[in-house]
Amino acid sequence: MPAPTPAPTPTVLSARVASIAPTVFSEMSALAVRTGALNLGQGFPDVDGPPSVVAAAVAALEGGANQYSPGIGVPALRQAIARHQQRHYGLELDPDTEVVVTTGCTEAIAAALLGLVDPGDEVVVLEPYYDSYVAMLTMCGAVRRPVTLRAPHFRLDPDELRAAVTPRTRLVLLNSPHNPTGTVLTREELQAVADVAIEHDLVVVTDEVYEHLVFDDALSAEGHVPIATLPGMRERTLTLSSAGKSYSFTGWKVGWATGPAHLVQAVMAAKTWLTFTSGAPLQPAVAHALDHEPDWPAALAATLQERRDLLCAGLEAAGLTPRVPEGTYFATTDVSHLGWADGRAFCLALPEVAGVVAIPTQGFYDDAEAGRNLVRWAFCKEPEVIGEAVRRLAAADLAR
Numbered sequence: 001m002p003a004p005t006p007a008p009t010p011t012v013l014s015a016r017v018a019s020i021a022p023t024v025f026s027e028m029s030a031l032a033v034r035t036g037a038l039n040l041g042q043g044f045p046d047v048d049g050p051p052s053v054v055a056a057a058v059a060a061l062e063g064g065a066n067q068y069s070p071g072i073g074v075p076a077l078r079q080a081i082a083r084h085q086q087r088h089y090g091l092e093l094d095p096d097t098e099v100v101v102t103t104g105c106t107e108a109i110a111a112a113l114l115g116l117v118d119p120g121d122e123v124v125v126l127e128p129y130y131d132s133y134v135a136m137l138t139m140c141g142a143v144r145r146p147v148t149l150r151a152p153h154f155r156l157d158p159d160e161l162r163a164a165v166t167p168r169t170r171l172v173l174l175n176s177p178h179n180p181t182g183t184v185l186t187r188e189e190l191q192a193v194a195d196v197a198i199e200h201d202l203v204v205v206t207d208e209v210y211e212h213l214v215f216d217d218a219l220s221a222e223g224h225v226p227i228a229t230l231p232g233m234r235e236r237t238l239t240l241s242s243a244g245k246s247y248s249f250t251g252w253k254v255g256w257a258t259g260p261a262h263l264v265q266a267v268m269a270a271k272t273w274l275t276f277t278s279g280a281p282l283q284p285a286v287a288h289a290l291d292h293e294p295d296w297p298a299a300l301a302a303t304l305q306e307r308r309d310l311l312c313a314g315l316e317a318a319g320l321t322p323r324v325p326e327g328t329y330f331a332t333t334d335v336s337h338l339g340w341a342d343g344r345a346f347c348l349a350l351p352e353v354a355g356v357v358a359i360p361t362q363g364f365y366d367d368a369e370a371g372r373n374l375v376r377w378a379f380c381k382e383p384e385v386i387g388e389a390v391r392r393l394a395a396a397d398l399a400r
Contacts, residue, residue, distance in 0.1 A: 020135045021363065028347065028357050037351035038389045039378075040311075041359045043179070043329040046382045049248035050293045057285035069280040071272055073101025073256070080287035081256050087294070088211075089226050091234065097261040100268050103278045104253035105209045105242040108267065110136045111274060112205045112238055112257060113173075115266030117142045121170035124161070128364035128371055130179050130207070137173075145169065146366045151334060151374060152323050154181040158192035165196055171203040172196070177210035177224060180361050180376040181332055182325020184214055187225050194230045203263065204237045209255075212246045212297035214327040215305040224327065228259065238263040243286045245329070246297040254278060254286045304329070304379065307386055311379040314390020319398065322377070329380040332361065336373035339400035343375045346398075354396035356389045 012018075025042045032039035048054065072078065078095040085091040093099055102108040109132055117123060119141030125133055127146040137144055145164040149156060172193060176185035185193075197204050206227050214223045228237040242255030257267045289296070308324070312331055315322045320333040340346040343360035350356055358375045365371035379386060 016139050016141075020138050023131055024359060024363050025131070028359055031348070031351055032357040035351035035355075035357075037355045037357045038385055038392070039357045040381065040386075040389055041347075041357040041376075041378060043245075043378045043380055044250045045248045045380045046385060047248065050289065050296050053247060053249070053285050053289045053293060056288040057282055060281035060284045065281045065284060067280060068277050069101075069283060071277050072268055073099065073278065074280070074283045074287070077101055077254075077256075077283040077287040077290075080290040081258060084290045084294075085239075085258055089229050091226070091228060091258075093258055094261070098264055099256060099258050100264050100271065101278050101283060102240075102242075102255045102257060102267070102271060103275045104244060105207060105240050105255040106132050106253075107271065107274060107278075108240040108242070108255045108257045109133065109205075109207060110139075111267045111270035112240065112263075113137060113140050113142070114270035114274075115268075116203060116205070116238075116263070117170055120168065122166055122168040123171055123173050124164045124169060124202075125173040126156070126175055126178065127366060128180055128361050128374075129173075130175060131364060133173060133175075134364075142170075143168070144366060148365070148367050148370050149178065149181055149183060150370055151332070154178070154183045154323065154332075156185060156189040156192065158189075161192055161196055165200055165202070169200060169202060171205055174204055174206040174227060176206070176208065176227075177214055177327030179210065179328050180330050180359070180364060181323070182328045182330050184224055184326040187222055187230075190225055190227045190230060194227060194233050197236060198232050202236070204233065206237060206239050208239055208241045209245045210328045211241055213301050213304060213329065215301065215308065215325075217324075217326065235260050238267070243289055246300070247286075247289050247293070248300065249286075252279065252282045252286070254282050307379040307381070307383055310383060310386050311377060311390065314386070314393065315377065318390060318393035318396075320375075320393065329378050330376050331379060333375050333377065334373050335375055335398075338398050340373075342372045345400075347375060350398075353398060354392045356392055 028041040078099040082093040082095040238259040244250040322331040362371040
């Protein structure tokens with residue numbers, strides 16, 4: 001009798017993946033679906049962007065733009081991105097060497113870090129951080145050097161920034177307007193980053209996906225300032241953004257990286273082995289958005305400010321005093337006074353307690369105590385949804 005064939009060994013995750021926790025966004029969105037709760041967790045809008053942009057995508061699909069696009073991106077989109085940067089910020093770019101199209105800003109982050117960071121390199125990063133930063137830094141074998149934006153004001157402390165830099169520091173990973181806090185870094189805060197980067201010869205990778213979603217109270221204080229526009233920073237800054245947030249097409253996953261040619265080439269070198277190329281028929285449509293719907297993001301920001309104010313007033317009425325954000329889709333509250341073990345326990349119970357889903361932000365911190373009791377709420381939803389959510393919160397007993 002032949003020996004029985006051994007049962008196959010269950011698939012085991014690699015160490016680099018096993019050490020990364022599953023994304024809380026998928027977990028909480030699944031919880032919303034399972035419980036029928038209103039989802040103020042994951043940041044995606046309820047309404048699509050401009051119809052003319054959808055029409056441009058349909059025309060591209062029907063016109064045969066369905067095969068591989070150039071890995072660096074179709075010329076029309078790269079040129080539109082260069083025009084966008086010049087029009088808004090006075091940044092002159094060569095669309096053939098200083099712009100690369102990516103599969104959303106998430107791929108731009110991944111490709112930038114994979115292309116620029118070696119194992120053991122240290123990366124200074126603002127916390128709380130978008131969770132893909134941690135995942136990609138882990139995959140790169142990099143060492144995080146967090147600089148905490150501390151509640152309740154979430155401002156950058158220049159002394160903490162300087163203290164985070166060591167001889168092994170390779171780059172600064174910046175995010176402004178900042179997810180999840182809604183902070184828009186001031187010119188003075190950005191200058192502190194620039195001073196450190198120049199002094200220590202560091203690259204700055206800056207995630208600016210919420211660049212146009214800045215509100216009047218921040219605009220009066222100059223609003224979003226790309227760090228690449230500061231003296232001495234263009235040549236050492238890689239700027240990342242996308243159409244997903246500015247034009248409410250989060251599912252299209254069309255993003256980009258811009259900056260000096262050697263930094264863009266580093267992104268391209270990694271992107272080649274990630275997606276090789278990005279969605280061909282969506283790229284002409286995003287070019288149309290940038291060139292022919294330039295005012296749409298400002299109109300979106302105005303409506304988001306109204307929804308922000310609706311959410312913040314409702315949270316206040318429910319006993320969840322928020323920090324009013326200067327930009328993005330999100331407001332943050334501290335739930336420590338309600339008696340829950342932490343923000344995660346609160347959020348896991350919230351669908352049953354109030355029929356609403358939010359995001360605990362403690363997983364976005366290395367400093368566990370700084371984020372333990374913080375919760376993020378999304379206001380990129382229709383006013384009726386926000387109104388019903390805050391009514392449910394006000395009617396519920398939120399205390400443990």
